[in-house]
Amino acid sequence: MEDPTGPVRFPTKIAVLVRDDLPVWQRLNMTAFLAAGIAHAVPELIGEPYADADGTPYLATFGQPVLVFEATKEQLVTAHRRATDRGLPVAVFTAELFTTGNDRDNRAAVAAVPRDKLDLVGLAVHGPRNGIDKVVKGLPMHP
Known part of the structure; x- marks a missing residue:
């Protein structure tokens, strides 16, 4: 039985990789587009809707963290190859x-x-x- 007060460990990960030489607005815009691709492909990753203490409803979001990494052009090519070689679902920009x-x-x-x-x-x-972990090996988290 899982401890409802213990730390949550997810069996899967969601990773977004963005090229390190883009303006911030492009990185943010692209992250939103790419995350939507994962949400569409794996809808069970979406958690339950939110509501505040006043009962105002809010949309559901991913039920697990989305890790954002920074990569050079060459690192993106390598990560893309690693992901496709493993048959993982990939969204591209x-x-x-x-x-x-x-x-x-x-x-x-x-x-x-x-x-x-x-x-x-x-x-x-x-x-x-x-x-x-193998796809993003060596990549730093986005600052």
Whole structure:
């Protein structure tokens, strides 16, 4: 039986990796887009809705932490390869997506480029703790 007062350990991790040379607004915008991809792919990661003491309802969020890491362009390529080689669900964000204005054009921009040629600026990945640890190995947490 699990101790309801003890620390919570999650069997999986959610990680978002953002390129270290982007303006802050792009990092934040991209993190939101990528987290939405994980939420869509794995809806059971969403916790219960919130309410304050006055009963005002609030939307549910992930039921576990989202770890955000900083990476160079080369590190993103390595992490992408590690995640896809392990068959983990991955959301990608490429440099081209900063110039499109809608989801249809975003998908077309990604579809036009082979996997090994994607100009990755960010990615999100979800999976078992040890698998995610291997994907993000050597990456610092985002400051």
